[in-house]
Amino acid sequence: MSxxxxxxxxxxxxxxxxxxxxxxxxxxxxGRLLVQQAIREFGTVTVLDPxxxxxxxxxxxxxxxGAPTVVHEKIPSGxxxxxxxxxxxxxxxxxxxxxxxxxxxxxxSMIPLVVAARTGLPVVDADGxxxxxxxxxxxxxGVYGVRGSPMAIAGERCETAVIxxxxxxxxxxxxxxxxxxxxGGVAHxxxxxxRGADVKRTAIPRTLTLAHTVGKAIRQAREANADPIAxxxxxxxxxxxxxxxxLFRGKVSDVERRTEAGFARGRAAVLSYDAASKLELxxxxxxxxxxxxxxxxxxxxxLVCVLDAEQAEPITTEALRYGQRVTxxxxxxxxxxxxxxxxxxxxxxxxxxxxxxxxxxxxx
Numbered sequence: 185m186s187x188x189x190x191x192x193x194x195x196x197x198x199x200x201x202x203x204x205x206x207x208x209x210x211x212x213x214x215g216r217l218l219v220q221q222a223i224r225e226f227g228t229v230t231v232l233d234p235x236x237x238x239x240x241x242x243x244x245x246x247x248x249x250g251a252p253t254v255v256h257e258k259i260p261s262g263x264x265x266x267x268x269x270x271x272x273x274x275x276x277x278x279x280x281x282x283x284x285x286x287x288x289x290x291x292x293s294m295i296p297l298v299v300a301a302r303t304g305l306p307v308v309d310a311d312g313x314x315x316x317x318x319x320x321x322x323x324x325x326g327v328y329g330v331r332g333s334p335m336a337i338a339g340e341r342c343e344t345a346v347i348x349x350x351x352x353x354x355x356x357x358x359x360x361x362x363x364x365x366x367x368g369g370v371a372h373x374x375x376x377x378x379r380g381a382d383v384k385r386t387a388i389p390r391t392l393t394l395a396h397t398v399g400k401a402i403r404q405a406r407e408a409n410a411d412p413i414a415x416x417x418x419x420x421x422x423x424x425x426x427x428x429x430x431l432f433r434g435k436v437s438d439v440e441r442r443t444e445a446g447f448a449r450g451r452a453a454v455l456s457y458d459a460a461s462k463l464e465l466x467x468x469x470x471x472x473x474x475x476x477x478x479x480x481x482x483x484x485x486x487l488v489c490v491l492d493a494e495q496a497e498p499i500t501t502e503a504l505r506y507g508q509r510v511t512x513x514x515x516x517x518x519x520x521x522x523x524x525x526x527x528x529x530x531x532x533x534x535x536x537x538x539x540x541x542x543x544x545x546x547x548x
């Protein structure tokens with residue numbers, strides 16, 4: 185069922201999106217402020233259940249791309265993704281019926297809401313990653329046959345480019361990444377235009393609702409002086425993300441991070457409070473793998489999430505700092521993201537990791 189998104193939803197939604205973003209997807213605080221401004225200026229947003237989208241409707245997802253570390257220095261005005269959408273509409277010669285997230289993490293849960301508020305379009309309650317991934321070909325849309333091209337890309341000065349790499353989504357990513365770097369490391373995009381029937385077939389459903397539910401569960405547990413992680417695990421049991429595992433508790437002892445080729449790449453280490461055990465993270469915008477004393481305990485596409493030890497507030501990869509006390513959790517992904525076809529596109533080997541995928545519920 186469709187629903188109206190107001191300012192009152194935004195704090196919980198941003199928190200939940202940051203959890204599902206597994207450390208990436210852009211700064212949720214910046215995204216929340218952009219949506220808040222757009223709602224105040226243009227009105228509330230209709231969130232459309234995917235089951236209610238007409239099969240022949242044209243849905244154009246919108247997003248931000250680039251290194252999350254750059255967004256702190258280049259905060260968008262909010263108009264850039266609308267410019268990208270309009271450029272793609274002109275290229276296609278048809279207007280969009282709705283927009284949709286490409287991923288459900290961080291700022292990229294928020295960008296389509298900004299577009300929806302500014303244009304009056306509804307936003308579909310679904311996405312193509314079920315979390316956040318760093319590269320554009322890493323979409324369930326593409327895994328199951330939707331082309332990313334043609335795509336439009338817009339910069340902060342409203343300059344635009346249209347990329348058409350045919351059916352080669354990896355080349356589309358490569359070309360778009362080069363343009364993004366030349367636009368200063370961050371850009372806004374419209375891509376994977378598809379019909380409503382393809383949304384129903386290829387998207388992870390109701391992830392905006394899920395993000396709001398996750399953020400609300402953490403807040404309500406804190407207000408009740410209950411364990412927010414335990415409560416979150418109970419809430420997730422009835423969703424497509426049915427398994428939550430606490431992987432590690434400790435203090436961040438080291439962070440190595442660099443902005444490279446349009447990504448924030450690096451590693452982090454967390455020591456247990458008794459210093460007897462160590463967790464290591466590897467990330468490329470998002471957390472990719474968690475190893476405890478050298479053994480894999482959660483690996484992409486399952487979610488590795490770093491939370492503040494006291495408040496369970498999610499910590500993004502660009503916000504990781506020495507001395508933070510954290511709880512690291514793993515969350516299982518939907519079955520649609522665990523097929524052989526999906527793992528070939530965004531499983532461990534797609535990132536060059538020397539590990540096989542095993543579900544977090546069997547590893548921990």
